[in-house]
């Protein structure tokens with residue numbers, strides 16, 4: 496039997512230990528999904544021991560203690576070990592994390608110190624375990640420094656020949672403010688004019704520069720980040736590396752997101768029993784002061800209230816179609832100005848619009864299972880999970896054709912796509928969607944098309960596993 500390929504998977508958060516956003520979903524599912532392929536892979540996950548992690552909930556064992564060099568001395572590292580569905584998980588602790596109160600801080604220098612420390616400690620851990628990875632797989636800027644570390648240690652027999660893969664979940668967050676930490680831990684700027692000057696000492700660009708393979712979280716996002724509109728200033732560099740940039744769409748946890756078993760729904764349903772959705776729609780209409788009528792299309796948003804998500808575009812688009820028959824539920828929180836604009840729509844359209852400013856997992860499930868359409872007019876969307884959940888629950892997405900939205904929604908088949916980030920263009924897509932809603936058979940066919948999609952991690956895990964193998968195969972040919 497051949498020895499399994501060893502993958503050191505690094506992330507700043509992973510469900511169920513700690514989850515702030517979509518990255519937590521990915522790191523909590525993907526490594527296990529890769530292992531479950533049974534494809535001769537040994538994957539180990541390393542995350543920081545954030546203070547938000549409730550140690551009592553997990554069977555943690557002290558693994559090892561060591562130090563890593565830091566300006567003016569040594570930085571102590573403590574490592575704990577546990578398992579997640581049979582996969583080894585290591586949690587790294589040390590002063591930067593004991594001091595921190597939040598997973599992500601508003602002070603970029605605080606996060607710089609945390610994540611540079613984490614990245615280098617995770618590499619040193621592999622050496623201490625005498626477990627030489629074949630591939631280090633980092634995710635977003637927080638762990639990008641590890642790839643720069645591997646690249647700089649190519650004279651070290653332990654790291655020589657180790658390959659690196661970098662998944663980009665959101666290019667815009669680069670880790671600016673980490674310069675002092677990089678210097679303190681002995682990592683100078685990279686002196687390569689290929690990178691813009693501002694990126695020569697910043698984790699995200701350094702990770703991209705170091706990586707043997709770059710994976711964006713959808714094929715469209717992989718293309719988009721090579722253009723000025725989406726490239727955040729790194730488009731020229733990324734384009735020069737286009738032969739190493741691919742896209743792999745994320746999955747969702749299809750066990751947790753299943754309308755046949757979801758206890759938040761009033762009546763479970765499936766694509767053969769779509770009428771079961773009506774009971775949850777009625778609950779939403781009743782609870783939120785909307786006319787209780789199954790034939791009025793219920794539009795919804797479940798979103799962070801952030802400029803990225805284009806909430807303003809949706810609100811203005813709805814204002815352009817006041818004469819059409821629709822109701823809307825907006826669930827989200829975030830930017831206070833966007834929240835206020837959403838509230839204004841409710842006061843201008845009483846009994847037709849309900850705005851709920853909070854994070855509410857149970858209500859989100861009821862919205863996916865009861866609303867007729869999910870609106871996602873994102874200005875950019877690396878992958879997006881909400882549209883996949885909506886389709887799995889029979890809510891038809893009306894979304895901007897960008898990134899993962901473009902790759903997961905089939906126009907006129909499982910949803911409605913529009914191109915320009917403008918209210919007028921979105922209003923056009925809404926008109927088309929509302930017309931289709933009135934055609935009962937057409938609408939049911941669209942719902943069923945969305946519900947029959949495979950949103951599981953299996954497909955993505957397979958693609959990552961193939962990529963790991965290609966990387967190793969190619970390096971053996973070098």
Ligand code: ADP
Nearest residue numbers: 517797798799827853854855856859879880881
């Ligand atoms: P992003 O990670 O950019 O916020 P995604 O679409 O990838 O967007 O994932 C968002 C996830 O967060 C989805 O599962 C969505 O249901 C959930 N979500 C967003 N806002 C809320 C909210 N206010 N209440 C409950 N769930 C929310």
